[in-house]
Amino acid sequence: MAAKQPFKLPPLFSNKYFIGTVAFIIWLCFLDRYNLIAQFELSAEKSKMEHQKEFYLSEIEKNTRERQELLSSPEKLEKFAREKYFMKKDNEDLYIIVPEKSSH
Template sequence: MSALKSISLPGILRNKYFVAALAFVVWLVFLDRNNLLSQYQLQTEVNKLETQKNFYQTEISQTREEQQELLSSPEKLEKFAREKYLMKKDNEDLFIITTAPPKE
């Protein structure tokens, strides 16, 4: 018991308010369910999702512009159907030519 009494703590560690605040900070940083590590991971996920949101919004706007172009002109609609879906008229023959992949 005398060994414990002989250890002298600095004055700041004997202050009960400082010890309580230090324990609170340790609890928030390491032990709480919403600690700093999980907050960082969640913020990273939010940033990734916002990037995806911006990408999909630009894709949607481009698709709407293409849709407006296709619906405004029958010639463009016919060209789109021929190129994308390989459609043809009844009296036509369709030949698909593919190129060989480059040799490595």
């Protein structure tokens, strides 16, 4: 009967540099504070914030144009005040008509 040969690891898996490199990669990918998962989450958050920044910058630009337009013309300022804030002159009445909600 032949004697059983003990299981022998390939030489690559017993190399200390290979083991060190694998341990380092595992550490970077999963155990470190700034691991790959955290990096992907931070990247997604950065992208979301950049889109918010673009939105707010466009809103600022739009509001700046609207403000310039309102300040340049008294007629437009009066129209804006009447439509947005329901302001009226002393000698006039203001009626606000609210449409009914349909039951459909």
